[in-house]
Amino acid sequence: MAFKTLPNAHLLSLGLSTCYRNPYLRERNAQIRAKRLTAEMVLARERDELIEKELVLRQLAFIMIAFRQAVLALPGKLRAAIGAGFTHEMVQQARGAGL
Structure with missing residues (x-):
């Protein structure tokens, strides 16, 4: 069938x-x-x-400001964590590796 x-x-x-x-x-x-x-x-x-659109946008702006500050603080924190071994060559190598 x-x-x-x-x-x-x-x-x-x-x-x-x-x-x-x-x-x-x-x-x-x-x-x-x-x-x-x-x-x-x-x-x-x-x-x-x-929820009002303006309130959502204002809260998003505050979150993005905090995120931006945290990201911009990473090189300084990395330098402090590694210490004197954090050289210009290490930065160039990291940029070349796509990091």
């Missing part, structure tokens, strides 16, 4: 459905997704769970 394959079996095997080939279904799914996201944001606003 021979098995019949579905006309879109190759799409289903890839985890894709036929809706990705139909522009109407793609548009409808995009609209449904937009409505769902909007409803979720309204609900989050009512629950007072939203």
